[in-house]
Amino acid sequence: MAQSRVVADRYHLRREVGQGGTGVVYEAWDRELERRVAVKVLHERVGMSAAEEAGRLRREVRALGRVNHPAVVSLYDAGITEQRPYLVMEWLDGLDLARLRAALGWRLRDLAAALTLPLVEGLRAIHEAGVLHRDIKPSNIRVTHAGRVVLCDLGLARISGDTSLTRSGVIVGTPRYMAPEMIRGEAPTPASDYYALGLCLREVLTDQQVFAEHENAATLLWTAVNEGVEPVDAPSLAGSVPGGLVDLVNGWCARDPAQRPTATDAALEVLTAEAPVRSLGGLIAMVEDDGEPLALEIPGSLDGPLVPGGSSPDPQPAPADARRDRTLSGSFPAPSSMLSLGDVTQALVLHRITPRNAVSRLREAVGMVQRGEHREALDLLATIGTVGAERLGPGDPTTLTARFWHAVCLARLGSGEEALALLATVNAHTEPVTPPDDGEPAPASGSAPAPAPEENEKGDPE
Structure with a gap:
């Protein structure tokens, strides 16, 4: 098409x-x-x-x-x-779990509990509706800019009790994450979905793909049915992963579906107690590809200049070559637990912001502002401003731009005095310029761009 x-x-x-x-x-x-x-x-x-x-x-x-x-x-x-x-x-923004693990490796382990809780709650909602997912895998689990964790692509789902969507002899699902009973040709159950979820989370905990040593599909399927998945060694993860989470993941990976725990209230209590109060907002900002930030599409493309002295963001679609790695995007109102970056996320963002990638980090943060995600953008902009001042200098265009947009967020969240104080630090490094002929006020020379209007997309953007 x-x-x-x-x-x-x-x-x-x-x-x-x-x-x-x-x-x-x-x-x-x-x-x-x-x-x-x-x-x-x-x-x-x-x-x-x-x-x-x-x-x-x-x-x-x-x-x-x-x-x-x-x-x-x-x-x-x-x-x-x-x-x-x-x-x-x-439309969902962000990255899938497969790309996150590939980019972050073992560092994603620290956020395993925060990832697991919404996935289990979402899977329970699916099952309570009488639906089976049947194709849970890392590429079907997505984390958005705001830190929302989403189960995607119920394309292979079927209503419990309905006849199969496939013809006889056709395997449904991704072989690597198929439960042993489905491989044997038995009808899938909620326990089959938990098996696939367990394998996805096992990869997060171990930073190893399941059955990676088996390139042949037949060998892989035989191993899953007859040998199963080796349990995760809890002592080896002590200090970084809660023991209760390791027990749940090992239980979900059991070959016998009767041994797999489901999303009972008790299981959710374990996850709630052991999942740290940590935000996943900003997680995408610290992911880089080959030393460069991943291109993440946002409403009203930010391919125009963002540094002081440049024009305001261009609301036109980004060119195709700049969107090579971009994926589904959108926004979601984050609950209070997502209002600030968690300790691990904050540390990784700080570590990853360099003079080489600060502008791209800034583009992602301004994209959040344009989508109305002011609270989610607040911490990222503050971090960019802090790191920019330390590593690039307080008068560097990137530092000033980050602080300008930080002030915009503060103002829109009702913290006017803080916003004015922050703008004063920006103005201290800028010089006024002559307004344009149309009478519209222009930003100061070397200053940050004016904030984008609340509605920056009208009609078909094409």
């Missing part, structure tokens, strides 16, 4: 952002509600009739529509285009 096509005379497909076992996902623009969305167009099934295709769509819609939880991707709309079913879902 051409990426420039408009689906249902409403959704403008802008670019392909990924493919899965059931379909292709596009970044799209909802012309009616003026918002960015994700459109998943299901693969055409050879030999499947139109009635079967429509039935498959109804099943996916039922699966997604019956779940309403912040840790589960939300469904907005569905339909048929060019005889192919499509789903419209919320």
Whole structure:
């Protein structure tokens, strides 16, 4: 399907952002509600009739529509285009768990408990709605800029008790994360989803992919059924991972589904007690790829100058080559536990901000401000300003710009006096300039850009 096509005379497909076992996902623009969305167009099934295709769509819609939880991707709309079913879902920013682990390695272990709790709560919501996910894997777990952890792609989900969506002899799911009973051909259960979740979290704890030594799928499946996953050694993780979390992960990885714990109140109490009160907001900001920050798309692209003396952010879409690694984006109101960076996140952000990447960190923070995520951006901007002053100098353009946007956040959160005090430190390093001919006030020479308007995208951005 051409990426420039408009689906249902409403959704403008802008670019392909990924493919899965059931379909292709596009970044799209909802012309009616003026918002960015994700459109998943299901693969055409050879030999499947139109009635079967429509039935498959109804099943996916039922699966997604019956779940309403912040840790589960939300469904907005569905339909048929060019005889192919499509789903419209919320647009999520950030990175998936696979890329986070690849970038952070063992350092992600310190945030394992904070990652696990929302995933278990989301999975319980899925199961309480009578739905099975059936394809939980690191690439289907996403962490957003605001620190929201989300289970994505219920494309292989089926309503409990419904007939299978697949034909006889076809394996459903990703072999590496399939529960032994599913490999044997038995019907999946909630315990099968917990097995896959356990393997994902085991990779976080050990920084090793499960069954990495088996390149052959047949050998991998045989090992999963007959030998299982080696338990995580709790003593080796002492001091960095709560023992109760290790016990839960080992239990979820058990070959026998009857031995796997579920999201009982007792299990959630263990996670709540052992998960530190730590924010995941800002986690994405510390991820770099080959020494450079990952390009993270935000509403109203920030490819224009952000340093003092530059123009205000350009609301036009970023060029394709600048969006090479960008993925689904959006925003979510963070609860109070996400209002500040956690100790580990703060330390890693501080460590990773350098003269080479400070501007990119700043772009991510300003993107949060433009999306209205002022509290989430506050700590990151404060960190950039502090590190910038120490490593780049108090009068460096990046330092001044960070402090300017920090003041914007403070002002919009009602801390006017603090905002004025911070702006005074910016003004001390700037010089006034002559206003332009149109009479509009211009920023001081060498000053930070004026804040973007509250509504920076009107109509189709293309």
